[in-house]
Amino acid sequence: MRTKNELYQEALRTVARRRQTARAKAEDARAEAEAAVPGLRHAEEEVRVRGIRCALAGAAGRDRTDAAAALTDARKKLADLLASSGRPADALEPHFTCRLCEDTGIVDGRTCSCVHKVMQQLRRSEIEALSSLSISSFDTMELRYYPARMDASLGEPVRSYMSTLLDDLRGYADEFDTTSESLMLLGNAGLGKTHAALAIAGEVLEKGFDVIYVSSPDFFSKLEALHFGSDPAGEEEMLLRTAAGADLLILDDLGSEFNSSFLISTLYSLLNNRLGAKLPTIVTTNITDGALLEKLYTEKISSRLSSFVPFLFMGDDIRAQKAEEV
Missing domain, CATH: 3.40.50.300 (P-loop containing nucleotide triphosphate hydrolases)
Incomplete structure (x- = not known):
């Protein structure tokens, strides 16, 4: 029998493992796609660079119109490249179990509902083991x-x-x-x-x-x-x-x-x-x-x-x- 706090800590560890697994799978998918699709690595780098420039423009208080348009264009080129290889636009992104907290367990500084759900599942399994x-x-x-x-x-x-x-x-x-x-x-x-x-x-x-x-x-x-x-x-x-x-x-x-x-x-x-x-x-x-x-x-x-x-x-x-x- 675990205390409620022990159950909470185990649920957090479970959610953290989900995030780690999702990120590892995304890295594997990225490595496989970059090896199979010429120009993919360059397209990803363009999105990253354009994103930084857009953010810097906003932070400096400058007009972001051109930077935002360049970022949108870079993202479209990356999506088109992935589509041409039969991959969805989010093929390189981690697919988290909980979209609300992205498997961090926290939303707006509060415990995510997915953690409470895991706690329920853990307690259910514990009860079934004890009761047979x-x-x-x-x-x-x-x-x-x-x-x-x-x-x-x-x-x-x-x-x-x-x-x-x-x-x-x-x-x-x-x-x-x-x-x-x-x-x-x-x-x-x-x-x-x-x-x-x-x-x-x-x-x-x-x-x-x-x-x-x-x-x-x-x-x-x-x-x-x-x-x-x-x-x-x-x-x-x-x-x-x-x-x-x-x-x-x-x-x-x-x-x-x-x-x-x-x-x-x-x-x-x-x-x-x-x-x-x-x-x-x-x-x-x-x-x-x-x-x-x-x-x-x-x-x-x-x-x-x-x-x-x-x-x-x-x-x-x-x-x-x-x-x-x-």
Whole structure:
């Protein structure tokens, strides 16, 4: 898990590599064209010289009409020469990925939108690596896997109930901002809770917010190992600070981790900090019994989680159904 600043620095390096690659390719293209097209090097030099003279005339306050006309004529001759060899007029220029900032990462003294886009892509890749699932959309959550049978406890078919539930989660993603409520997606294993959480993550990332995903057992076991082991770089504090300050935190599979006093205190601190900062969190868990949740995590944590909006997933194990289809 990288901090937002680490993500920003990596995005800047990515954009810088794009600029370096574009310029290197342009140099290769220029060398190849100059070798193949007689007079091309002279035509390029004419454009350069005429451009300098035009700039000097403007800087000196002199009339630039003749200098500008000479520059235009030199550029036309270069373009005609390139065209005669089957090359476009910009064949010798670098082709940057972002035309707005020309892969510098800066526009008018501000970070270019292309850097933020790279940050989103990097975070998306990180989440997919940590979750072992692709960030997809709600469109890939097929209702056919939820049974059409009537459920007495719901008073309606499971499929129609889940259709409404997923529509509500889609609406949450569409309207997300840092004042959105926290959610608890609960239900038996294999019903699409993580899939739905990641679908929300994808939408939220596209809106420009930063999302941190952590698998509860992996996250807390790593924190505990750092806490009671060697941590010269202060990674434990960095991980906790990053999770606590994310625009949206997804805490996946709560209840599958090894329970300990360290887990209880750390989870309480994390939830309390985020609730205090009014930052939304999404928790997924297989624990549907509130009494069991309180027994596992104490009344204080259960009280914090009770403020989350619950979404109860119903149905039959979708993973098992898909395995039978193979």
